[in-house]
Amino acid sequence: DTAVSQTPKYLVTQMGNDKSIKCEQNLGHDTMYWYKQDSKKFLKIMFSYNNKELIINETVPNRFSPKSPDKAHLNLHINSLELGDSAVYFCASSRGTGTRQYFGPGTRLTVT
């Protein structure tokens, strides 16, 4: 039973399109995150949600909008996709903070 799942695993789209990535966790955690791993392999936090409320927004362009319909889901919607958005996006969850995080398998986004 997958703890943190993401869909889709691969996403190829053209510049200017709008796309969404979905994330679900079945661990009962109250905190969820989105990370971006760029071409240099840096893993950088984008957003953090605690109990469906946005806690961290790390100077991410406002074309990126996270949405948490409930504590088990944190979706990422991206408007007007740009070439520089090509990366692997990871969702993660944790029980509170200062504890281990559980990561999803990643979504590789390619913008052409």
Place this chain on the structure above:
Amino acid sequence: DQQVKQNSPSLSVQEGRISILNCDYTNSMFDYFLWYKKYPAEGPTFLISISSIKDKNEDGRFTVFLNKSAKHLSLHIVPSQPGDSAVYFCAVFLSGTYKYIFGTGTRLKVLA
């Protein structure tokens, strides 16, 4: 401005020997430290962690050492096995925030 650095991008070790992975950080206020392992096309998985009140934590073949005065963290794997071949990320956390900061990663290759 990289607050967490893993200065060795890659490391090769013979099977059965010790692997030592290093991580340096800049902010002495960080108080929780973690190591993750990442295989290709998968999300990072938690390995081991340590809080700032300790200087050593062991879990089977994995030991994490924390040198607060040097702001240095290391992961020892003994004995190394071919299945340990992966990218290893250190991460730091500051209590009172929801933010984990990841290092740049070290690719470990264990030679049979």
